[in-house]
Amino acid sequence: MSDVIAGLPSDFFWGVATSAYQIEGAYDEDGRTLSIWDTFSRRPGAVENGETGDVACDHYHRMPSDVAMIARLGVDKYRFSVSWPRIQPCGRGPVNPKGIDFYSRLVDELLDKGVDPWLTLYHWDLPQELEDAGGWPHRDTAYRFAEFAGLVHDALGDRVPTWTTLNEPWCSAMLGYDVGRHAPGRTNFAEAMRATHHLLLAHGLAAQELRTRGVTSLGITLNMGTHSPASDDPRDVDAARRADGLGTRIYLDPLVHGRYPEDVLADIAARGAAIPVHPGDMEIISTPLDVFGVNYYTSHVHKATGDPAVSEVVPQGRPVTAMGWEIVPEGFTSLLVRLHQDYGVPMVITENGAAFDDLDVVDGHVADTDRVEYLKSHIEAVAAAVQAGADVRGYLAWSLMDNFEWGYGYGKRFGIVRVDYETQERTLKQSARWFRDLITRSRA
Numbered sequence: 470m471s472d473v474i475a476g477l478p479s480d481f482f483w484g485v486a487t488s489a490y491q492i493e494g495a496y497d498e499d500g501r502t503l504s505i506w507d508t509f510s511r512r513p514g515a516v517e518n519g520e521t522g523d524v525a526c527d528h529y530h531r532m533p534s535d536v537a538m539i540a541r542l543g544v545d546k547y548r549f550s551v552s553w554p555r556i557q558p559c560g561r562g563p564v565n566p567k568g569i570d571f572y573s574r575l576v577d578e579l580l581d582k583g584v585d586p587w588l589t590l591y592h593w594d595l596p597q598e599l600e601d602a603g604g605w606p607h608r609d610t611a612y613r614f615a616e617f618a619g620l621v622h623d624a625l626g627d628r629v630p631t632w633t634t635l636n637e638p639w640c641s642a643m644l645g646y647d648v649g650r651h652a653p654g655r656t657n658f659a660e661a662m663r664a665t666h667h668l669l670l671a672h673g674l675a676a677q678e679l680r681t682r683g684v685t686s687l688g689i690t691l692n693m694g695t696h697s698p699a700s701d702d703p704r705d706v707d708a709a710r711r712a713d714g715l716g717t718r719i720y721l722d723p724l725v726h727g728r729y730p731e732d733v734l735a736d737i738a739a740r741g742a743a744i745p746v747h748p749g750d751m752e753i754i755s756t757p758l759d760v761f762g763v764n765y766y767t768s769h770v771h772k773a774t775g776d777p778a779v780s781e782v783v784p785q786g787r788p789v790t791a792m793g794w795e796i797v798p799e800g801f802t803s804l805l806v807r808l809h810q811d812y813g814v815p816m817v818i819t820e821n822g823a824a825f826d827d828l829d830v831v832d833g834h835v836a837d838t839d840r841v842e843y844l845k846s847h848i849e850a851v852a853a854a855v856q857a858g859a860d861v862r863g864y865l866a867w868s869l870m871d872n873f874e875w876g877y878g879y880g881k882r883f884g885i886v887r888v889d890y891e892t893q894e895r896t897l898k899q900s901a902r903w904f905r906d907l908i909t910r911s912r913a
C-alpha cells in the first residue's frame with residue numbers, strides 16, 4: 470500500500486467525480502427543460518437498449534444520503550457538474566429557483582460534511598433550445614455559456630472554491646458533431662471545427678467572467694492520452710501527429726500559448742474546414758488558469774490508412790477494460806510528463822477509472838479486484854510522473870457510483886460504489902474500501 474502513495478506530495482488531495490446527466494434523473498421535474506442528451510437518447514439506436522438518463526441514479530432525490538456516502542469515503546473533494554437546463558431552462562433568461570436550489574443544498578451538504586465542492590459548469594448537457602438555435606457550431610452559444618457561468622456564480626460563488634468551465638470539449642465537438650456518437654448526433658467535420666472554437670471561446674469568456682468575480686481556482690478539463698506511431702514509417706508517424714494535434718494540441722496550444730498549432734490548421738484546411746477565429750478571440754481563450762484537469766483512461770498506437778483523416782488504432786495485446794480500452798498506466802506517466810514539459814501547467818487528475826463486467830453483491834461485498842488493480846497502477850503512474858517533475862496536485866476517481874455511461878447506457882459500470890438500478894441501493898465495492906483506506910493512510 471505505502472508504495473502506491475510514496476512519491477506523492479504530502480498535500481496531495483483525493484476525490485471522486487460524477488456528472489449531472491449521468492446520475493441525477495428527475496429529467497422533467499421542478500422546471501428543468503430538455504438537454505441534447507434527453508433528445509439524443511430517445512433517438513432509436515443512439516444508446517444501447519434505448520436507455521436514457523430519465524431516472525439514472527435518482528441522485529436528485531437521494532442527494533443527502535449520497536453526500537453522506539461521499540463523506541464516509543473520506544475524500545477531500547467531490548467533483549460534480551450542474552445541469553444547464555435545470556438552472557436556466559431553455560438556456561436563456563432568468564434562473565429557475567428550484568433548479569439552483571438543488572445545487573445550493575448539495576453545496577451546503579458537502580461543506581457541512583467537510584468535503585470541498587468542485588463544480589463543473591458543462592458536462593455535455595446543452596439546453597435543447599440552444600442546439601435548435603445552432604448549437605456549438607453557432608458563435609452565440611459561447612456568449613450564452615458565459616452568461617450561464619455568471620448566473621451560477623451569483624448563486625454559489627460564495628461557497629464553491631473550485632470551478633471547471635468545460636468537461637472534455639473534444640467529446641462535445643468531435644463525438645457530438647463529427648462522429649455523431651454523442652448528442653446532438655451530427656456528422657459534419659466542418660461543424661465540429663466550428664464547435665471546437667466556440668467551446669474554447671465559451672471557456673475563455675466564462676473564465677473571464679469568473680475571474681472578475683474573484684475565483685482563484687479556475688480550470689478546464691480535457692481528455693487525453695498518448696498517441697504513438699505503430700512504426701517508423703513516416704505515414705504512421707504522421708497519423709500519430711494528427712491524432713495528437715486534433716486530440717490535445719488543438720486545445721492546449723490556444724489555452725496556454727494563445728494560438729492554434731499551424732500543422733493542425735493545415736490538416737483542417739486540407740479537409741475543407743476552418744477554425745472561425747475573430748479578432749480578440751485568442752486573448753480571451755488564453756485567459757490564465759490555475760489548474761488543468763486531466764482525464765485519462767487509455768493511450769493509443771496509430772497506423773496510417775489510405776485516408777489521412779482516419780488512422781487505425783492498433784491493439785497492443787494488453788488487457789482491456791469492459792469498454793475494450795487497453796490498460797496502459799505508463800502512458801499516463803508519459804502524458805503527464807509531456808504536459809508538464811510542453812505546457813508547464815499545474816494539473817489535477819479530474820477523472821481516471823475503469824468499467825469492468827458487473828459483479829453481484831455477495832454478503833454485502835462486491836469483489837472488483839480488477840478495478841482495484843487499475844486504480845492502484847494508475848495512481849502509481851501519477852506518482853511516477855510527479856517524481857519525474859510533473860506538477861500534479863490531486864486525483865479524483867471516476868466514478869463515485871455506477872451511472873449512465875452515455876451511448877453505452879447502464880451496461881458499463883465505472884463506479885467504486887455499485888448501484889442496483891431496480892432498487893437504487895448503493896453498495897461500496899472493494900475498490901471504494903481500498904480507496905478509502907488509501908486516503909486514510911496517505912494522511913497518516
Ligand code: FCB
Nearest residue numbers: 488636637692867874883
Ligand atoms: C469521460 C467522461 C465521463 C465518463 C468517462 C468514462 O470521457 O467525461 O462522463 O463517461 O469518460
